[in-house]
Amino acid sequence: MKKLTWAFILLTSLSTIQVSAQKSSEASSSSNIPTGSNFEKTANTELVLKTIKAMEAMDAETYKSYFAPNVVFHDNLDSMNLDQNVGLISLFKSKGITVKLEKVAPIWEYVYEKKSSKTGISHFVLSYQYLNFTKGDKNVRVLISGVDLVKDGKISEEWLSYDTRSLYELLK
Secondary structure, X not given: OHHHHHHHHHHHHHHHHHHXXXXXXXXXXXXXXXXXXXXXXXXXXXXXXXXXXXXXXXXXHHHHHOEEEEEEEXXXXXXXXXXXXXXXXXXXXXXXXXXXXXXXXXXXXXXXXXXXXXXXXXXXEEXXXXXXXXXXXEEEEEEEEEEEEEEOOEEEXXXXXXXXXXXXXXXX
C-alpha cells in the first residue's frame, strides 16, 4: 500500500510539473517538454471503464473487443498478448473466483499535443481501480493502478500495477 501511495504522490507531482512545464513551453517555443491537456470524462475513459465491467462480468469476448489485436499488456511488468491476458478470465472462472468492481477513482485522460514519433499515440488513460476478488468465503480487495494507451478507439497497450500476493492465495 505504501508503494501505491508513493506512486500516486509521484504521479501527482509529475502532473504538477507537467502543468508548470506547459506554461513554460508556451512562453518559450524552444522547450522540448511535451505538453498536453487532462480530461476527466471522455470516450477513452469510458472505454477503460467498459473493459473493467467486462472483466467483472467475466465476458471474455466483450473484453477482447475493446483491445487492438496486437495489444501488449504489462501486468506488474510481466508482458503478455491479448490471448494470454484473456486467459486470466478463464483461470478465474475455473478457480471459482468472482470479480466485483468497488470503484474507479480517479480516472482521467491525458492527451499530448504531439503524437509520439515511436507509437503514433497521444492519448493515455490513467486510473485507479478498486476490485474485490471473491472465492467462497474469502474476499480480497485489490487496488490496481492502470495506464492505457488508446489509438483509433482501441487500447493498444496497457500497464497495470497491483499487489499479486493476495490474488495468488485465492488461486490456490
